[in-house]
Amino acid sequence: MVSSVARIARQIQRLKSERKAVILSHNYQVGPIQDVADFVGDSLELSYKAAATDAEVIVFCGVHFMAETAAILCPTKTVLLPDRSAGCGMSEMISVEDVQALRALHPEAVVICYVNSSAAVKAKSDICCTSSNAAQVVQSIPEDQEIIFIPDQHLGAHVMQQTGRQMILYNGYCPSHVRMMASELSEIISVHPDAPVFAHPECTTPVHLLSDGIFSTSGICTAAQNSQATEIIVATESGILHRLSKENPDKTFIPACSWCDCAHMKVNTLEKVLWSLEEMQYAIVVDPEIAVQARQAIDRMMQMSTPEKEKCLAFMA
Ligand code: 13P
Ligand code: SF4
Numbered sequence: 550m551v552s553s554v555a556r557i558a559r560q561i562q563r564l565k566s567e568r569k570a571v572i573l574s575h576n577y578q579v580g581p582i583q584d585v586a587d588f589v590g591d592s593l594e595l596s597y598k599a600a601a602t603d604a605e606v607i608v609f610c611g612v613h614f615m616a617e618t619a620a621i622l623c624p625t626k627t628v629l630l631p632d633r634s635a636g637c638g639m640s641e642m643i644s645v646e647d648v649q650a651l652r653a654l655h656p657e658a659v660v661i662c663y664v665n666s667s668a669a670v671k672a673k674s675d676i677c678c679t680s681s682n683a684a685q686v687v688q689s690i691p692e693d694q695e696i697i698f699i700p701d702q703h704l705g706a707h708v709m710q711q712t713g714r715q716m717i718l719y720n721g722y723c724p725s726h727v728r729m730m731a732s733e734l735s736e737i738i739s740v741h742p743d744a745p746v747f748a749h750p751e752c753t754t755p756v757h758l759l760s761d762g763i764f765s766t767s768g769i770c771t772a773a774q775n776s777q778a779t780e781i782i783v784a785t786e787s788g789i790l791h792r793l794s795k796e797n798p799d800k801t802f803i804p805a806c807s808w809c810d811c812a813h814m815k816v817n818t819l820e821k822v823l824w825s826l827e828e829m830q831y832a833i834v835v836d837p838e839i840a841v842q843a844r845q846a847i848d849r850m851m852q853m854s855t856p857e858k859e860k861c862l863a864f865m866a
Contacts, residue, residue, distance in 0.1 A: 557819050558585045564826040570629075571604035572822065573619070573779060575611035577814040578767035582610045591767035592618075592664050593679040596851065597861040599623055607834070608825055612637045612813045616833040617668045621840045623848060631821035633831040635813045639665045639751075642721035643700035648673040651697050654745060655717060658695035661686055662846060665723075666700055668835045672842035676849040680704060680750050681765035684711045685855040687757030703727070707750040707757060723751040725811045729784050731755035736806045741780050741803060747772050748784035748805070755785055756805070773797055788809045 558581070564681045565572060573595050574586035577771070583589045588598050592615060599619035600605055606627045609616035612635045648660065648670055662674035663683070666696055671677060678686035687708050696714065698705040700721030709716055710861040729752050738759065740747065748760040757763055762772050766789055773781050773793050783789065784805035793802045835843070851858070 570606035572608045575788045580791035591765040620833045628833045631825040632816040638724040658697045668843040681857045704750040726751035728809045729806045744780035746782040758851040
């Protein structure tokens, strides 16, 4: 008997070609969504993929700021988010007024904005970055230039450590990643002493200090594939375990936290992806004036020549 997941997946495939749509999924989406997607990746890869697609419709299985970025990059395409309540706790921690207040205090500073932010906040920033290129973006700013880094204090602290640059950090954070505790991780490490720990930069510094590698979500997938270890501890949202296990059937992945799921990422379901294509909902539309300004900050990042960009383009070719 054909399972209901297979039935829904079949319907999605049929509607996808009717609508000339492409399905992009973030690494944190539930397994059935990743399996039906045309492409699964991290924020940077998904932005390049959205910008390059010739599909007329992009079903963005991720959270609002990611779909908004795709809509800014593809103003002539329809970008759909299967559940419009898929926000991001971190992006909601900073407003345009917060950026303006920081700029008033540091009028000479360059504002680097992590993509996990609203289009309106990006519009008030100078350049964007993602978890995979933040260090290169920081290094592209002249040494004597003051930098304000928004909104993630933990990614910011990690990049300061990587680059040796001092920055003014905003105090935002990811509510899911800060739940990962160094004490819990230490206990897991003591049970699996040979397993390397791969962590996301949104984790706190004590977790970073216990880690063997700190990477974007797709960076964790690459590190896992390249690792000789048969057991790997993963300090990021649990959705990534699906891709990791699929790509590495001979390896065991141990989550560093069993209660750190991103509630926003998890509101998308396979049923909602089908509904999204049936009803062409929810279309993400960005105010054109904000979109033009936000695009400048996004373009500055995407035009930078970084190893991550080359990897994305090679991967997509
Ligand atoms: P990545 O860009 O590493 O996929 O991270 C996005 C994110 O929201 C992590 O919480
Ligand atoms: Fe936002 Fe954290 Fe969810 Fe990523 S995991 S989308 S930063 S709330």
